[in-house]
Amino acid sequence: MSKSHCYNSKTFLLFYLGLLSAFGPFVMDMYLPSLPSMTGYFHTSASAVQWGLTSxxxxxxxxxxxxxxLSDAYGRRRPLFVALCLFLLSTMGCLYAGTIGEFVVSRFVQGLAGAGGAVLSRSVAADRYSARELAAVLAVVGSINGVATVAAPVAGGLLDAVAGWQGIFWFLFTLGLLLVGATCRFRETLSPSCRKPWSFREVRAGFLSVLRNRSYVSNVMQYGLSMALLFTYISSAPFIMQHHFHLSPLTFSLFFGVNALAMVGATGLSARFAHMARALHVASRGQFIFGLSLCVALAAGCPFWVYELLVFVLLAAVGLGFTASNALAMDSERDRAGVASALLGAAGFAGGVVVTPLVGLGDILMTTGLLLVALSMSSWLLLRRATRFWAFPTAVGR
Structure with a gap:
């Protein structure tokens, strides 16, 4: 191993990539329990404060x-430093915002900067590992990301009770400092000879090249649908558990944490499959079966234990799905890992942008159930088409 890579041991990279992967979910979701108190602080409406989440x-x-x-043109390390410095500045902007407008703008910049960690965690993994080892690394990173997505609101609720909404953003600022320190130790994984020149023509060629890869596009769509299923659960669970089943906020938080274990177990299990394509097939069928079952159960007025059991198993299938599709997508586009990772991550958040406002339309039980069926059926049908007509990978993870 060269001197430039002397600190990139697998243990360090797993720790570092896990932190980067968890960055986005914590930035986006951690302050959700503080929304009611922030309306009073900024003297505005709840809908105005929610624009901070949207932005x-x-x-x-x-x-x-x-x-x-940027990472394909200038390497992984320098864009990471830019993203983290921008994140620290925008977090201070959130803490000292005088109006809700200033807060919303700061949140947009904070999300922009937080994305750097998420996209580069996948790119660095693709630089360093191949085939089965990449799948194992992304399984670990994916499990951390899944836990962070579900656990961020729970952790935010605990911090809000102790230090208010400002305490949550001071925690995020501290997390940013920790990542700056880790990035100082991180060594570049993309050699200059592998970088792509930065120009409009090259950028356009990069995106077109990646989008012509049908296997990659198929897996990105699978990833987006899995993330949309996850966001459907996250946005509906507080209302279903607390308003419909009358759970207390503390009990709700406990079950929220328990459900995170399903995703942890499933993402870890994905590395045991001989082929990631096989794991994706199992996940897609599971999402459809248990999504449909949950829809029927909610329509029939099921008791809480039935709802919780079906959600737990459904989230296991979701965790397996986004881990397998993540690994397959990144393995099929190694030459442009930065662009590939960018489109993959954007697809995941695009799914959240679409489904989150839909959950609150009409009867939340029926809307949630129908969304779960529509998304899981789309995943299953897409995978059947991809397997039959496209050059779908079957040997990844060998």
Missing amino acids: CMAGLAIGQLVFGM
Whole structure:
């Protein structure tokens, strides 16, 4: 191993990539329990405060594309430093915002910067590992990302009770400092000879090249649908558990954490499959079966234990699905890993942008059930078409 890579041991990279992967979910979701108190602080409505979530999600989606292209042109390390410094500045902007407008703008920049960590965690893994080892690394990173997505609101609720919404953003600032320190130790994984020149023509050629890869596009769509299923659960669970089943906030938080274990177990299990394509097939069928079952159960007025059991198993299938599709997509586009990772991450957040406002339309039980069926059926039908007509990978992870 060269001197430039002397610190890139697998243990360090797993720790570092896990932190980067968890960055986006914590930036987006951690302050959700503080929304009611923030309406009073800024003397505004709940809908105005929720624009902070929307702007952050938009920043995360756009930032995936920006930092993906930058990392292919300038390497992984320098864009990471830019993203983290921008994140620290925008977090201070959130903490000292005088109006809700200033807060919303700061949240957009914070999401833009937070996307750098998410997109580069996949790019670095693709630089260093291949085939089965890449699948194992992404399984670990994916499990951390899945836990962070579900656990961020729970951790935010605990911090809000102790230090208010400002305490949550001071925690995010501290997390940013920790990542700056880790990035100082991180060594570049993309050699100059492998970098793509930065120009409009090259950027356009990069995106077109990646989008012509049908296997990659298929797996990106699978990833987006899995993430849309996850966001459907996240946005509906507080209302279903607390309003419909009358759980207390503390009990709700506990079950929220328990359900995270399903995703952890499933993402870890994905590395045991001989082929990632096989794992994706199992996940897609599981999502459809248990999504349909949950829809029927909610329509029939099921008791809480039935709802919780079906959600737990459905989230296991979701965790397996986005881990397998993540590994397959990145393995099929190694030459342009930055652009590939950017589009992959943007697709995941785009799914969240679409389904989150739909959950609240009409009867939340029926809307949630129908969304779960529509998304899981789309995943299953897409995979059947990809297997039959496209050059779908069957040997990844061998």
